[in-house]
Amino acid sequence: MVTQSILPLRLEGACVRRNASVTIGPIDLELSAEGFTIVIGPNGAGKTTLLRMMHGMERLNAGAVTWAVPEVEARERQAFVFQVPVMMRRSVLENVAYPLRLHGWSRRKALDAAGTWLERIGLGDAAERMAPVLSGGERQKLALARALIRKPEILFLDEPCASLDGRAMREIEALLIEAHAEGTRIVMSTHDMGQARRLASDVLFVHRGAIEEAAPAEVFFKQAATRTARAFLRGDIVE
Amino acid sequence: MNEILQGLLEAGRLIVAFDADLIEISLRSLHVTLTAVLVAATIGIPLGAWLAVKRFRHRRAAIATLNALMGLPPVVVGLIVYLMLSRSGPFGVFGLLFTPTAMIIAQVIILTPLVASIAHQAMREMWAEYHDLLISLNTTRSQRIRALVWDGRRALLTAALAGFGRGIGEVGAIMIVGGNIDHATRVLTTAIALETGKGEFALALALGFVLIGLAIAVNWFIHTLSRTEVSGRW
Amino acid sequence: MKRLVMAAILAGYAASAASADVMKMAVTTSFHNSGLSEILLPEIAADLELEVQLLVVGTGQAIRLGEAGDVDAILVHSRPAEEAFLAQGHGTHRTEIMYNDFVLIGPSSDPAGISGADSAATALVAIAETAATFASRGDDSGTHKKELALWTEAGIDEPARDVSWYKETGAGMGATLNTASGLDAYLMSDRASWLKFGNKGDLKLLFAGDPALFNQYAYLPVNPEKHGHVKADLAAKLEGWLVSDRARALIDGYQLEGEQLFTFNAGQN
Numbered sequence: 001m002v003t004q005s006i007l008p009l010r011l012e013g014a015c016v017r018r019n020a021s022v023t024i025g026p027i028d029l030e031l032s033a034e035g036f037t038i039v040i041g042p043n044g045a046g047k048t049t050l051l052r053m054m055h056g057m058e059r060l061n062a063g064a065v066t067w068a069v070p071e072v073e074a075r076e077r078q079a080f081v082f083q084v085p086v087m088m089r090r091s092v093l094e095n096v097a098y099p100l101r102l103h104g105w106s107r108r109k110a111l112d113a114a115g116t117w118l119e120r121i122g123l124g125d126a127a128e129r130m131a132p133v134l135s136g137g138e139r140q141k142l143a144l145a146r147a148l149i150r151k152p153e154i155l156f157l158d159e160p161c162a163s164l165d166g167r168a169m170r171e172i173e174a175l176l177i178e179a180h181a182e183g184t185r186i187v188m189s190t191h192d193m194g195q196a197r198r199l200a201s202d203v204l205f206v207h208r209g210a211i212e213e214a215a216p217a218e219v220f221f222k223q224a225a226t227r228t229a230r231a232f233l234r235g236d237i238v239e
Numbered sequence: 240m241n242e243i244l245q246g247l248l249e250a251g252r253l254i255v256a257f258d259a260d261l262i263e264i265s266l267r268s269l270h271v272t273l274t275a276v277l278v279a280a281t282i283g284i285p286l287g288a289w290l291a292v293k294r295f296r297h298r299r300a301a302i303a304t305l306n307a308l309m310g311l312p313p314v315v316v317g318l319i320v321y322l323m324l325s326r327s328g329p330f331g332v333f334g335l336l337f338t339p340t341a342m343i344i345a346q347v348i349i350l351t352p353l354v355a356s357i358a359h360q361a362m363r364e365m366w367a368e369y370h371d372l373l374i375s376l377n378t379t380r381s382q383r384i385r386a387l388v389w390d391g392r393r394a395l396l397t398a399a400l401a402g403f404g405r406g407i408g409e410v411g412a413i414m415i416v417g418g419n420i421d422h423a424t425r426v427l428t429t430a431i432a433l434e435t436g437k438g439e440f441a442l443a444l445a446l447g448f449v450l451i452g453l454a455i456a457v458n459w460f461i462h463t464l465s466r467t468e469v470s471g472r473w
Numbered sequence: 474m475k476r477l478v479m480a481a482i483l484a485g486y487a488a489s490a491a492s493a494d495v496m497k498m499a500v501t502t503s504f505h506n507s508g509l510s511e512i513l514l515p516e517i518a519a520d521l522e523l524e525v526q527l528l529v530v531g532t533g534q535a536i537r538l539g540e541a542g543d544v545d546a547i548l549v550h551s552r553p554a555e556e557a558f559l560a561q562g563h564g565t566h567r568t569e570i571m572y573n574d575f576v577l578i579g580p581s582s583d584p585a586g587i588s589g590a591d592s593a594a595t596a597l598v599a600i601a602e603t604a605a606t607f608a609s610r611g612d613d614s615g616t617h618k619k620e621l622a623l624w625t626e627a628g629i630d631e632p633a634r635d636v637s638w639y640k641e642t643g644a645g646m647g648a649t650l651n652t653a654s655g656l657d658a659y660l661m662s663d664r665a666s667w668l669k670f671g672n673k674g675d676l677k678l679l680f681a682g683d684p685a686l687f688n689q690y691a692y693l694p695v696n697p698e699k700h701g702h703v704k705a706d707l708a709a710k711l712e713g714w715l716v717s718d719r720a721r722a723l724i725d726g727y728q729l730e731g732e733q734l735f736t737f738n739a740g741q742n
Contacts, residue, residue, distance in 0.1 A: 057374055075377045084374035089365075098386075100378055111464040280506075326542035326700060336543055337497065337528065373697040420497075433529075436647030437506055438654070438672030 006074040006153050007033040008066045013063030016053055023211040026047045026063055036180050038196045039189040041206035042238045047189040053157045079152040081112055083159045085143035087131040095131045096146045112186050117145045137168025148179055187190040205229045253445055271339055272389045272406035279354045280399045287358030287385045308352035309337025317412030319413035337350050337418040345412040350402040357401055361394035362387050382434045412443040497544040499528045499535035502645035503616055507665025509727055509733055519709055531645055532614040539563055542700030546708040550690045551615030564693040569736045570715050571724050572689045577680035579659035585624055590734040593683040594627035601629045606658035610649050611641025620661045665734040692722040716740055
């Protein structure tokens with residue numbers, strides 16, 4: 001028996017307010033079960049807050065975020081990679097194994113599974129090192145492995161390659177494509193238009209706390225519908 | 240100055256000679272304070288961690304009170320514990336007064352706020368670091384506390400060692416509730432007080448140097464055990 | 474090394490296990506500081522198989538411990554306080570054991586010139602008139618009460634004892650001696666504590682011998698009717714020993730620097 005997917009995710013009038021001004025909202029959006037969604041927009045537009053809102057890390061001031069299954073179930077089948085990944089003060093291997101341990105896996109089994117993942121992402125040699133001494137690129141790879149190790153149905157990433165060099169970026173993108181091919185729904189924000197073009201199946205353009213445009217990738221990049229989106233793609237400063 | 244040198248020499252002489260009285264009171268000092276630190280840490284560390292992760296209305300007041308309790312004068316604690324444990328007091332029937340157990344009780348009261356406050360601050364900082372990740376991973380409160388306590392164990396060890404330092408040198412409370420009875424409740428600090436009162440400064444200093452040496456030895460031993468500064472670990 | 478430590482621990486346990494009977498007695502600092510207890514306790518343990526645990530506190534605290542029933546007997550030296558203790562029913566009776574005397578100590582230069590005085594009262598008057606620094610126990614102990622009685626007898630009441638020269642330490646005998654030594658002050662001490670004191674500095678014994686400086690020690694068992702748990706039988710056993718000839722020999726025989734410190738006088742009143 002196939003368990004029901006947690007998707008589609010529906011946002012209805014969802015709003016997050018911080019201090020008096022609205023950070024983001026109201027958002028009306030349906031996230032389908034398939035796809036590699038890229039979220040783009042100028043700084044301060046609300047991309048990070050949108051992702052966190054979808055993941056359930058922000059308290060809503062209005063509206064609702066609804067999964068296809070009860071929320072307690074949905075929470076267990078997602079993962080998030082933060083822009084600045086949290087390195088737990090333990091070894092690389094233990095970091096990646098942690099989500100499995102939370103789930104009751106035995107220490108031996110969890111470390112074995114983590115070890116396999118580390119080989120897969122190219123951090124095999126670093127397994128015994130303390131996570132906080134890793135470089136930026138290595139940290140993001142660790143965070144990605146840690147996020148994927150429980151085979152989540154949906155993976156959110158907040159500008160994961162923001163401070164990485166070309167080689168690290170290539171490795172991360174390859175991993176994401178692999179994960180997507182294996183069935184993980186991906187929603188990722190980025191500043192890099194080249195990356196967006198490479199990876200996106202559909203695009204969400206966020207501007208001033210609202211989703212100004214949502215379209216399939218080919219459509220959006222060939223001819224964006226809104227003026228601000230077009231200006232943004234051109235490289236103009238969009239306020 | 241002369242007395243200080245005399246004290247050092249006397250300390251050396253007592254140690255080399257394995258003076259039986261010295262060994263007895265040193266072991267009792269360690270027994271009382273180490274037991275008290277163990278209990279204080281068992282209460283204080285989870286308390287500090289819990290205060291760091293649980294949000295509730297009067298949290299700031301609770302933290303401020305905990306910090307303020309670090310300033311409890313030991314002699315006042317001793318007096319209150321004495322009145323509680325006295326035969327004429329509510330818990331007199333247990334006959335705990337003038338025993339090492341009473342001394343441990345008094346020290347637990349003095350040390351727990353200290354250990355809890357330092358533990359809380361360490362856990363608070365770790366929680367700020369781990370916050371997003373632990374929430375994203377959908378952890379329960381108990382899982383959060385366990386992750387913070389385990390990963391922050393070195394800071395918590397420092398908290399416990401701070402408690403040990405305060406306890407091993409404490410004299411006011413244990414003098415009152417222990418009574419400084421020879422061969423029963425006399426420890427290094429109360430013996431120092433006694434000898435000072437007799438004007439025997441050289442012997443008092445000697446005991447003092449033994450006490451300092453003991454504290455250093457315990458700390459050094461703990462750090463060796465936990466392999467501090469072994470490369471790659473902190 | 475480990476074996477020696479183990480041996481010490483076991484010896485400690487053995488020592489406490491051997492004397493199966495244990496009782497607690499509160500005694501004054503002036504009694505303990507004389508060193509007499511270190512002579513008597515082992516003998517008591519040997520003769521009676523009784524371990525007497527001493528709590529060395531000021532007279533006031535000793536009386537308080539007796540009232541609370543936290544000890545089985547007290548040994549103090551303040552008759553008025555003892556009478557009050559008995560009157561309130563906290564003790565069963567009072568047994569005199571021994572006495573020593575108080576002495577006046579002061580700087581060797583003796584600025585108040587008390588060494589030639591003909592009585593304690595004269596000496597105190599001299600100290601007050603020269604406003605020479607005087608360290609007082611100030612702690613409501615037996616010694617302190619005695620000192621206050623002497624001032625009253627000398628006609629120098631409280632307002633006349635000005636804080637510029639009369640310093641109340643509020644502490645035990647040893648601590649007050651330390652303070653006097655540090656201040657180069659006069660003070661009244663019991664002879665035994667003075668002789669045993671290890672930090673005399675420039676202080677010397679300047680005046681003694683006035684019968685007014687007589688210091689009687691008495692033994693008071695705590696009343697078992699007030700506190701059912703006190704070990705009245707052990708307290709009685711100890712009392713029997715303290716008034717015995719064995720005790721007389723040990724007490725009279727205790728000397729420091731060639732001087733007899735205490736005089737046994739049980740059963741003589």
